[in-house]
Amino acid sequence: MNTKKILVAFFSRTGENYAVGRIEQGNTHIVAEMIASATGGTLFRIEPATPYPDDYRACTEVAQREKRSKARPALVGDIAAEEYDVIFLGYPNWWGDLPMCVYTFLEQHDWQGKVVIPFCTHEGSGLSDTENRLRTTCRGASVLNGLAVRGSVAQNERETARKQVLEWLKRLKY
Numbered sequence: 001m002n003t004k005k006i007l008v009a010f011f012s013r014t015g016e017n018y019a020v021g022r023i024e025q026g027n028t029h030i031v032a033e034m035i036a037s038a039t040g041g042t043l044f045r046i047e048p049a050t051p052y053p054d055d056y057r058a059c060t061e062v063a064q065r066e067k068r069s070k071a072r073p074a075l076v077g078d079i080a081a082e083e084y085d086v087i088f089l090g091y092p093n094w095w096g097d098l099p100m101c102v103y104t105f106l107e108q109h110d111w112q113g114k115v116v117i118p119f120c121t122h123e124g125s126g127l128s129d130t131e132n133r134l135r136t137t138c139r140g141a142s143v144l145n146g147l148a149v150r151g152s153v154a155q156n157e158r159e160t161a162r163k164q165v166l167e168w169l170k171r172l173k174y
């Protein structure tokens with residue numbers, strides 16, 4: 001029995017996206033729900049105050065500009081991550097990095113003593129170097145190796161994605 005308090009915090013985008021067309025639930029959101037339901041963790045959505053463009057190409061341009069300028073877009077809402085022991089952190093791979101709004105969330109919390117477990121969705125790049133970026137950003141946390149799931153698999157082959165998620169959780173003993 002795992003008695004640790006678990007948070008599943010994620011950012012995910014709806015609208016038009018690469019490889020999946022127009023979607024009503026983001027790929028990372030789907031994986032986040034699988035993790036929350038398997039672990040009993042609390043689901044929290046990281047939400048930028050200004051939504052990213054619905055149009056895929058326009059979104060890639062905004063995301064690239066934000067990355068170049070190391071932007072920290074304002075968020076709507078927050079959660080006391082400090083009250084949790086284990087934080088599963090989910091995000092799409094954007095230009096080989098975390099979306100800048102995820103850094104906004106991370107930089108407004110104290111990660112000392114926490115276990116941070118990354119998961120991302122992507123269309124070929126996997127996690128890129130995001131685990132190491134998290135190790136730098138979440139000072140004092142133990143950042144475990146993450147899970148990368150193809151966004152189009154999460155969206156269109158849910159049972160395949162669920163199997164990957166459950167096997168990974170089992171290896172982590174959750």
Ligand SMILES: Cc1cc2nc3c(=O)[nH]c(=O)nc-3n(C[C@H](O)[C@H](O)[C@H](O)COP(=O)(O)O)c2cc1C
Pocket residue numbers: 011012013014017018025026027028029056059060061063064091092093094095096097121122123124125126150151152
């Ligand atoms: C702005 C932007 C940048 C992206 N950059 C990459 C990338 O560098 N590598 C990659 O594999 N996929 C990239 N993708 C694809 C996403 O990682 C993939 O579609 C992901 O599943 C989206 O998750 P979401 O639906 O939760 O937002 C990018 C998508 C967007 C919108």
